[in-house]
Amino acid sequence: MTGSEFDADTAIVAAGEGRYTGTITDRWSIGGVPNGGYVMAMALRALLDATGRPDPLGVTGHFVRPAEPGPAELRVELVRAGRSSSTAIVALSQNGSERLRVLGSATELDRLEGSDAEHGPPPPDLPPPEECLHGEGVLPDGSIAEIARRLDLRISPEHVGWARGAPTGRPEIAGWIRLVDGRPADSLLMPVVVDGFPPTVFELGFAGWVPTLELTVHLRRRPAGGWLRCAIRSTHVSRGLVDEDSAVWDSEGRLVAVARQLAMLPR
């Protein structure tokens, strides 16, 4: 144990035969609903334990019902144990009702070969964190989102038109992110990182809840310590659905993760 709330709040206990138990806390909630990335991180702990691998590689979660603070049961089915990676399914349930199903692979990211920068954009050019907008997590009713007490979010001033009542019309957001308690980021934190920013479609004038149906995260390397930079963009908004594509770079400017979520537009 590291003393970090993230580690404590995603901890699981093996209960035999691919089963685990955990407790979803209210410390990563927004408006009373636990953040999907946080719930997925708990499921990934079970995936890593059952496969005996240290890092997620390519993981997809379907959020079939909202999770809630309280006990959770996890069940893992191993799909394939390979030489360098393994694939498994995790079902996370509460009170006998399934909340999240994950299909994913796990590996040891430090053993991936190949250049860090074969091709791709550099990290976003951001003002220093102290010149960005502090994501204070104030909800429409004036309360503070619990997750905002744990995730230190600094949003580039370019991308907060909606917060000033003047959406930019560009469904993009970029900023710095780290845990408030100083725990270094690792591969397991990535679902929280990519699900921790406000929805991009706020910049199109949409307001309200943007529920995630599906989140896929592809890991590329373990992050170095310090601030992460995250750039999120929606490209296709149609038929009541929106994609959110994210990329995360570490403090040394190396790509750590690429993610996409499918979410529903507010009605």
Added chain:
Amino acid sequence: MTGSEFDADTAIVAAGEGRYTGTITDRWSIGGVPNGGYVMAMALRALLDATGRPDPLGVTGHFVRPAEPGPAELRVELVRAGRSSSTAIVALSQNGSERLRVLGSATELDRLEGSDAEHGPPPPDLPPPEECLHGEGVLPDGSIAEIARRLDLRISPEHVGWARGAPTGRPEIAGWIRLVDGRPADSLLMPVVVDGFPPTVFELGFAGWVPTLELTVHLRRRPAGGWLRCAIRSTHVSRGLVDEDSAVWDSEGRLVAVARQLAMLPR
């Protein structure tokens, strides 16, 4: 039955208790290996049958071992049956060894509400099909890929630098696609469409096999009949891995599907 090879070659037979059988043919192969999108389409037939929904919505496949021509067994586990969509798992095995695991949701796309063009790019501007490069499917050994006899692929001349020995340095490809036998495209064909083009990284000078580890397809609507337009781009190439992002538009210019795959770079 429609008389189309695609329908015949993805057909499944219910075998009770969420089980199905099918036969993977050699008609959708490249160099002897069945196209991943084709194998996934068979798995999606089982997902649709078991959920009683006509269309995939958000589906992810992990290709844990290459499939091969021959009998296949499919097993479906229902995760959640909702009001407007359902979620399920499909395992596709051959000779007792699992080849593909799918986690996905299904719905009736015609009932999705919301504008087609809330925000997003138009379909790619392509020369007419007859002025594009016909994807003849000639492999390095001079043989023809079987799938090329069934998928009519017309690639924009902008994106075939690699075929002329002069890769463009831009990992992008775009073109027209339809089935040779005239069967109209539907939502089930989309994994084949997005997995049917040559790899984008050929334009970075890579050559050889680019195995798909994971493919996620998000459907937005059923396509109108006629040619589909597809644009594919890789953004992040690092650590021996590449993402391939695709979007597919129908003959009326409406967005049909958005997809991403995680693949391995040739060594």
